[in-house]
Amino acid sequence: MTHYWWSERVGPGFSHSYEVELLYEERTPFQHMFIFNTPFWGRALVLDGVIQLTEGDEYVYHEMMVHVPILGRDQQVRSVLIIGGADGGALREVLTHESVERVVQVELDKAVLKACRKYMPEICRGWDDPRVQLIIGDGAGYMKEAARRGEQFDVILLDSTDPIGPAISLFERPFHEDIAACLSDHGVVVRQSGLPRTMPKVMPFVMKRFEDVLPLVQVYRAPVSVYGDEMAFVAATKDGVALNNPRGDHIGKFYNPGCHRAAFELPTWWNKLIESYEDDGQIPLETINIL
Ligand code: SAM
Numbered sequence: 001m002t003h004y005w006w007s008e009r010v011g012p013g014f015s016h017s018y019e020v021e022l023l024y025e026e027r028t029p030f031q032h033m034f035i036f037n038t039p040f041w042g043r044a045l046v047l048d049g050v051i052q053l054t055e056g057d058e059y060v061y062h063e064m065m066v067h068v069p070i071l072g073r074d075q076q077v078r079s080v081l082i083i084g085g086a087d088g089g090a091l092r093e094v095l096t097h098e099s100v101e102r103v104v105q106v107e108l109d110k111a112v113l114k115a116c117r118k119y120m121p122e123i124c125r126g127w128d129d130p131r132v133q134l135i136i137g138d139g140a141g142y143m144k145e146a147a148r149r150g151e152q153f154d155v156i157l158l159d160s161t162d163p164i165g166p167a168i169s170l171f172e173r174p175f176h177e178d179i180a181a182c183l184s185d186h187g188v189v190v191r192q193s194g195l196p197r198t199m200p201k202v203m204p205f206v207m208k209r210f211e212d213v214l215p216l217v218q219v220y221r222a223p224v225s226v227y228g229d230e231m232a233f234v235a236a237t238k239d240g241v242a243l244n245n246p247r248g249d250h251i252g253k254f255y256n257p258g259c260h261r262a263a264f265e266l267p268t269w270w271n272k273l274i275e276s277y278e279d280d281g282q283i284p285l286e287t288i289n290i291l
Pocket of ligand 1: 045
């Protein structure tokens with residue numbers, strides 16, 4: 001296997017370098033994929049030049065994406081929709097909740113799913129759980145049809161790539177209308193909303209799109225070390241009830257009730273980013289890495 005140094009361009013004049021061993025590379029019909037082995041982070045998935053996750057710290061992202069919306073409500077969560085998430089980390093965390101009876105996962109790229117199952121099987125073993133329905137397709141198209149059919153979900157997780165490449169359809173206005181239509185009365189949607197430091201327009205843009213269709217929008221954060229900074233999750237609720245106060249005492253590798261509450265305390269500069277954002281409705285096409 002070849003060892004070499006690979007750099008991820010994170011922002012203007014700023015990159016992260018990793019010593020890697022290439023395990024797999026493919027240009028799929030939708031995106032370019034690397035799967036690396038790295039001495040420090042373990043195995044890593046890279047799509048269109050952007051590190052998606054590593055075995056070393058994916059649990060931070062997946063635990064905070066999943067347990068905050070599920071435990072941030074008094075109501076039990078029975079049905080969950082995941083858009084994206086080919087690595088299965090979000091699915092793994094959803095399946096830890098016994099109240100969950102049904103999970104639909106809509107992933108665009110079969111090749112990424114196949115490679116993750118082969119090269120990163122430790123991240124998720126939940127694919128064969130009888131509660132799970134896996135659909136290969138575009139999340140926007142699925143959402144449109146689901147809204148037309150009157151489907152309802154208690155939690156919707158948007159675990160997609162950033163607004164570059166195939167995920168752009170998931171940042172368009174109609175998609176958010178379909179999301180709102182498919183949330184149950186106490187439903188919650190959460191979207192990974194990038195790194196405010198290197199993609200400063202994504203988080204405020206996502207907030208605006210949810211504010212167009214839902215009564216309460218919140219931001220919380222998680223320190224995903226391999227990204228080099230804290231990342232933003234934007235959450236919105238159908239009934240306008242906030243997510244800050246967790247029920248129960250779930251303890252994960254990262255998640256715990258204290259971290260849940262603290263995640264909603266934002267740095268001053270994030271608040272200023274939100275206040276100063278001028279919404280032109282245009283998707284912030286962050287072209288950090290296009291191979
Ligand atoms: N869970 C990872 C993490 O910890 O950051 C990152 C998310 S996951 C790898 C991103 C997934 O979104 C990819 O598998 C990609 O194929 C999928 N995706 C991108 N655009 C999509 C779309 N329009 N519909 C459904 N899935 C999409």
